[in-house]
Amino acid sequence: MHDVPTKQVDAKAERALRRRAEILRAAVQLFQEDGYHSTTTHAVADRAGISVGLIYQYFGNKEDLLRAAIVDILGEFRDRIPVAMDEAGDDPEARLRSGFRTLVAVIDEKPEATVLSYRESMTLSREGRDELKKLEVETAEPFRRAIEDGIRSGAFRAVDADLVVHNLLLVAHGWALKHWRLSTWLDLDTYVQRELDLVLGAIRP
Amino acid sequence: MHDVPTKQVDAKAERALRRRAEILRAAVQLFQEDGYHSTTTHAVADRAGISVGLIYQYFGNKEDLLRAAIVDILGEFRDRIPVAMDEAGDDPEARLRSGFRTLVAVIDEKPEATVLSYRESMTLSREGRDELKKLEVETAEPFRRAIEDGIRSGAFRAVDADLVVHNLLLVAHGWALKHWRLSTWLDLDTYVQRELDLVLGAIRP
Amino acid sequence: MHDVPTKQVDAKAERALRRRAEILRAAVQLFQEDGYHSTTTHAVADRAGISVGLIYQYFGNKEDLLRAAIVDILGEFRDRIPVAMDEAGDDPEARLRSGFRTLVAVIDEKPEATVLSYRESMTLSREGRDELKKLEVETAEPFRRAIEDGIRSGAFRAVDADLVVHNLLLVAHGWALKHWRLSTWLDLDTYVQRELDLVLGAIRP
Amino acid sequence: MHDVPTKQVDAKAERALRRRAEILRAAVQLFQEDGYHSTTTHAVADRAGISVGLIYQYFGNKEDLLRAAIVDILGEFRDRIPVAMDEAGDDPEARLRSGFRTLVAVIDEKPEATVLSYRESMTLSREGRDELKKLEVETAEPFRRAIEDGIRSGAFRAVDADLVVHNLLLVAHGWALKHWRLSTWLDLDTYVQRELDLVLGAIRP
DNA sequence: CATGAATGAGGCTTCATTCAT
DNA sequence: CATGAATGAAGCCTCATTCAT
Known part of the structure; x- marks a missing residue:
C-alpha cells in the first residue's frame, strides 16, 4: 500500500x-x-x-523441500565446475583434472545431497525429475567438451566421450555413495588422484 | 498331532x-x-x-519384504559371478571380462532390484543394512582376486585393486541407475564392451 | 480366490x-x-x-459423507411421493394433498437432512451439486404433473404449475427450516392442513 | 492526550x-x-x-465478520419494508403488495446475504443466532400487522396470519435460494406478481 | 491356509490469530 | 494505523498390521 x-x-x-x-x-x-x-x-x-x-x-509442500535440496547441490555442480575448469587453462587434461577435483570436492562438502539425489529423486513428481535430469546433463556438458577437445587435439584416444563422462560422474558420486567403505582406506585427495590416474590412463593414446 | x-x-x-x-x-x-x-x-x-x-x-512385515527383495538380487550376484569367472578359465583378464559381463547381465535382468538397493537400503534397520554390506563385499571378492592375480602375474599394473573393483561395480550399477540416459545411445553389449576396454586399458601395463 | x-x-x-x-x-x-x-x-x-x-x-472422504447424507433423503422424497400420490387415486387435488402430506412427513422424520441440503449443498463439488439438483427436479415432477392434470380437468385455475410446485416445496422445507418458530404454535398435521388450504385455495377456480 | x-x-x-x-x-x-x-x-x-x-x-474475529454480514442485510429488511408499506397507504392488500415487492427487491440486490443467513447462521454463536432471530421477527412484524388489519376489515379471510407471513418470507427467500432454477423461466417482476396473486388469492374471502 | 474388515497412530497441511516493526 | 511474518492447534486422511471367521 x-x-x-x-x-x-x-x-x-x-x-x-x-x-x-x-x-x-x-x-x-x-x-x-x-x-x-x-x-x-x-x-x-x-x-x-x-x-x-x-x-x-x-x-x-514437503516434496518441494526435497526438490529444492537436490536442485541446490546440482546447481552448485553446474556453476562451480566450469569456473574450476577455466582456471585450469586450455589443456584438456588439466581441465578434466580440475573439473573432477572440484566435482568430488563439492560432493564431499555436501555428501548428503548427492546421496539424496540418488535415493529420493524418484520420489519427485515428473516435473521435478525432469528438472534434475536437465541439471545433470548441464553438469556433464563441460566434461564432455574437454574430452572432445582432447580427442581433436590428439591428447586423448578416440573414445566414447559420453561414456567417459558417465564414468567420471559415477565415480565422483561413488565418493558419497560408498563413503562408508572407501573412507576406510582412502582420503579425498588420494581418491581423486588415483581415479584420475585410472580414467586418464584409459583414454590417453 | x-x-x-x-x-x-x-x-x-x-x-x-x-x-x-x-x-x-x-x-x-x-x-x-x-x-x-x-x-x-x-x-x-x-x-x-x-x-x-x-x-x-x-x-x-513390510521392511522384511524390502530386505528379501534386495537380498534376492545381491545373492544372485554372489552366486553367478564366480561361476561365470570359472568358466572363463585362468587368465585374469578373461575372468574379469566374464565376471563383469555377467554382473551387468544380471543387473539388466532385474534393474529394479539394483536401483532398489541404492534407493531404499537406508530404509532398512541396522541389521538389514549390515546384511547388504556383507553381500556387497562378497560380490566384490572374486573381482578383487582376479585383479590381484593379474598384478602378480604381471598382466596388470600395480593398481589399487579395491579401487578398481569399486569402479567396476559402480559402472555395472550405472547401467541400471542411469539407464534412462545410456539406453538412448547404447545397448547392453556395447556398454559392456566399451567399459571393459576403458577399465582394462587403464590397468594394463 | x-x-x-x-x-x-x-x-x-x-x-x-x-x-x-x-x-x-x-x-x-x-x-x-x-x-x-x-x-x-x-x-x-x-x-x-x-x-x-x-x-x-x-x-x-468427508464430503462424500455429506453428499450421501443429502442424496439419501432426497432419494426418499423421490421414491415415496409417487407411491403416496398413487394411493390417493386419480383426483388431482387428492393426489396433491397426499403427496404434500408425505413430503412434509418425510421431512419431519429427518429434518436434519433437509436443513443440511439447504445449508451445506454448496459445500459439495460441482458434481455433487448437480446430482442434488437432478434429484430435486425429480421430486418436483409428480407434483407438477398433478397440477397440470388438474388444470386440464378444470379442477384448478390456469396457474403457473412450476411456480406452485416451487411454493409447495419451499413450504414443505419450511417445516424443517423454521421449525424453531413454527413448532411454538403448530403441530405437523395442522401445518399440513393449513398450508394445503392456503395453497389449494389459491389455485382452485 | x-x-x-x-x-x-x-x-x-x-x-x-x-x-x-x-x-x-x-x-x-x-x-x-x-x-x-x-x-x-x-x-x-x-x-x-x-x-x-x-x-x-x-x-x-472471523465469526464477527459473518454476523456483521448477515445483520447488515436483515437490518435493511427491517428498515426498508415499513417505509415501503407506509408509502402504499392504508389498504392492507396494497401494503402487503408493496412490502413483499420491496422484500424481494432487497433480496435480489444482495442475494448472497440472504443465502448466507440460511447457510451459515448456525455457524454463529448462541448470541449471534438470537440476534438473527430477533431481526427476523422484526422483519415479519409489519406483514403480520397488515394481514390482521385486513382480517379485521374483512378484506381477508380469517387465516392464520403468522402462517401467511411465514409463507411470504419463505417465498421471498426462495427467490435467492432457488434462483438457479427460477431464473430460467421468470424475471423478478413476474415472480413478485405471480406470487402475490397466489398468496392473495388464497386469503381473499 | 486364507480372508478382509477393522484399527488407530501419526503424517501433512491449513488457517485464524497475534505482535513486533 | 497498517503490515505480514510467525505461530501452533487441529483436521483429514493413509496405511501397516491384527484377528475373528
Missing part, C-alpha cells in the same frame, strides 16, 4: 532468503540422517528452530 | 515357496514402479492376487 | 450395508447438531462406535 | 467506517462465492486490498 524505503525492502528480502536457506539446511540434514520419508515436517521445523507453518510460506 | 505322509509335506512346502516367490515378485515390481514408501501392502497383495493378511504369513 | 457359499456373500454384503448406514446416521446427526464443518471425522467415528479408518472404507 | 480538531476526528471516523464497509463487502462477496468456511481471512484481506492484521482492528 505504501512506498517503503528500498533499504527496508532489501532487508526483508534478505531475511526471507536467509530463512529459506535455514529451513533447507535443516531439511537436507534430516533427509540425510533419516531419509526423506522418515523425516517429518515437524522435525524439520524443530531442527530449523521455527514452527511447522512457516515451512509452508517458503515451500509449497 | 497327526503323522503326515512326507509327499504331502513336500507339496505343501513347495506350494509355500511358490507363494513366497509370487509375493516377492509383486513387491519388487511395485517397489520399482512406485518406490518402497509409495507401495502399500494392499497393492502388493492385489498384484500378487492374494489378500493382505497372507503377506504376513510369509514375511514379518 | 475361492468359491464361497452364496449365503455367506449375502451376509457380508448385508453387514457392509448396515455399517454404511450406521456411519451415515451418525454423520447426519452430527452434521445437524454441529454443522458439517464443525463435525470432525473422529466425532463421526465415535458416534458410530467405530474407528476413523473404517469411515474411509465406506466413503471416499 | 492531545486535543484534536473535531474535523480531523470526523475525517478519521469516516475513514474508519469506509474501511469497515470495504472489508465487509469483500467478506460478503467471498462468503457467497466460496462459502464461509472456505473463505480465508487472507482472502478477505486480499480482496479488500489490505493486510490480514487490519481486519482484526475492525472485527473481533
Whole structure:
C-alpha cells in the first residue's frame, strides 16, 4: 500500500532468503540422517528452530523441500565446475583434472545431497525429475567438451566421450555413495588422484 | 498331532515357496514402479492376487519384504559371478571380462532390484543394512582376486585393486541407475564392451 | 480366490450395508447438531462406535459423507411421493394433498437432512451439486404433473404449475427450516392442513 | 492526550467506517462465492486490498465478520419494508403488495446475504443466532400487522396470519435460494406478481 | 491356509490469530 | 494505523498390521 524505503525492502528480502536457506539446511540434514520419508515436517521445523507453518510460506509442500535440496547441490555442480575448469587453462587434461577435483570436492562438502539425489529423486513428481535430469546433463556438458577437445587435439584416444563422462560422474558420486567403505582406506585427495590416474590412463593414446 | 505322509509335506512346502516367490515378485515390481514408501501392502497383495493378511504369513512385515527383495538380487550376484569367472578359465583378464559381463547381465535382468538397493537400503534397520554390506563385499571378492592375480602375474599394473573393483561395480550399477540416459545411445553389449576396454586399458601395463 | 457359499456373500454384503448406514446416521446427526464443518471425522467415528479408518472404507472422504447424507433423503422424497400420490387415486387435488402430506412427513422424520441440503449443498463439488439438483427436479415432477392434470380437468385455475410446485416445496422445507418458530404454535398435521388450504385455495377456480 | 480538531476526528471516523464497509463487502462477496468456511481471512484481506492484521482492528474475529454480514442485510429488511408499506397507504392488500415487492427487491440486490443467513447462521454463536432471530421477527412484524388489519376489515379471510407471513418470507427467500432454477423461466417482476396473486388469492374471502 | 474388515497412530497441511516493526 | 511474518492447534486422511471367521 505504501512506498517503503528500498533499504527496508532489501532487508526483508534478505531475511526471507536467509530463512529459506535455514529451513533447507535443516531439511537436507534430516533427509540425510533419516531419509526423506522418515523425516517429518515437524522435525524439520524443530531442527530449523521455527514452527511447522512457516515451512509452508517458503515451500509449497514437503516434496518441494526435497526438490529444492537436490536442485541446490546440482546447481552448485553446474556453476562451480566450469569456473574450476577455466582456471585450469586450455589443456584438456588439466581441465578434466580440475573439473573432477572440484566435482568430488563439492560432493564431499555436501555428501548428503548427492546421496539424496540418488535415493529420493524418484520420489519427485515428473516435473521435478525432469528438472534434475536437465541439471545433470548441464553438469556433464563441460566434461564432455574437454574430452572432445582432447580427442581433436590428439591428447586423448578416440573414445566414447559420453561414456567417459558417465564414468567420471559415477565415480565422483561413488565418493558419497560408498563413503562408508572407501573412507576406510582412502582420503579425498588420494581418491581423486588415483581415479584420475585410472580414467586418464584409459583414454590417453 | 497327526503323522503326515512326507509327499504331502513336500507339496505343501513347495506350494509355500511358490507363494513366497509370487509375493516377492509383486513387491519388487511395485517397489520399482512406485518406490518402497509409495507401495502399500494392499497393492502388493492385489498384484500378487492374494489378500493382505497372507503377506504376513510369509514375511514379518513390510521392511522384511524390502530386505528379501534386495537380498534376492545381491545373492544372485554372489552366486553367478564366480561361476561365470570359472568358466572363463585362468587368465585374469578373461575372468574379469566374464565376471563383469555377467554382473551387468544380471543387473539388466532385474534393474529394479539394483536401483532398489541404492534407493531404499537406508530404509532398512541396522541389521538389514549390515546384511547388504556383507553381500556387497562378497560380490566384490572374486573381482578383487582376479585383479590381484593379474598384478602378480604381471598382466596388470600395480593398481589399487579395491579401487578398481569399486569402479567396476559402480559402472555395472550405472547401467541400471542411469539407464534412462545410456539406453538412448547404447545397448547392453556395447556398454559392456566399451567399459571393459576403458577399465582394462587403464590397468594394463 | 475361492468359491464361497452364496449365503455367506449375502451376509457380508448385508453387514457392509448396515455399517454404511450406521456411519451415515451418525454423520447426519452430527452434521445437524454441529454443522458439517464443525463435525470432525473422529466425532463421526465415535458416534458410530467405530474407528476413523473404517469411515474411509465406506466413503471416499468427508464430503462424500455429506453428499450421501443429502442424496439419501432426497432419494426418499423421490421414491415415496409417487407411491403416496398413487394411493390417493386419480383426483388431482387428492393426489396433491397426499403427496404434500408425505413430503412434509418425510421431512419431519429427518429434518436434519433437509436443513443440511439447504445449508451445506454448496459445500459439495460441482458434481455433487448437480446430482442434488437432478434429484430435486425429480421430486418436483409428480407434483407438477398433478397440477397440470388438474388444470386440464378444470379442477384448478390456469396457474403457473412450476411456480406452485416451487411454493409447495419451499413450504414443505419450511417445516424443517423454521421449525424453531413454527413448532411454538403448530403441530405437523395442522401445518399440513393449513398450508394445503392456503395453497389449494389459491389455485382452485 | 492531545486535543484534536473535531474535523480531523470526523475525517478519521469516516475513514474508519469506509474501511469497515470495504472489508465487509469483500467478506460478503467471498462468503457467497466460496462459502464461509472456505473463505480465508487472507482472502478477505486480499480482496479488500489490505493486510490480514487490519481486519482484526475492525472485527473481533472471523465469526464477527459473518454476523456483521448477515445483520447488515436483515437490518435493511427491517428498515426498508415499513417505509415501503407506509408509502402504499392504508389498504392492507396494497401494503402487503408493496412490502413483499420491496422484500424481494432487497433480496435480489444482495442475494448472497440472504443465502448466507440460511447457510451459515448456525455457524454463529448462541448470541449471534438470537440476534438473527430477533431481526427476523422484526422483519415479519409489519406483514403480520397488515394481514390482521385486513382480517379485521374483512378484506381477508380469517387465516392464520403468522402462517401467511411465514409463507411470504419463505417465498421471498426462495427467490435467492432457488434462483438457479427460477431464473430460467421468470424475471423478478413476474415472480413478485405471480406470487402475490397466489398468496392473495388464497386469503381473499 | 486364507480372508478382509477393522484399527488407530501419526503424517501433512491449513488457517485464524497475534505482535513486533 | 497498517503490515505480514510467525505461530501452533487441529483436521483429514493413509496405511501397516491384527484377528475373528
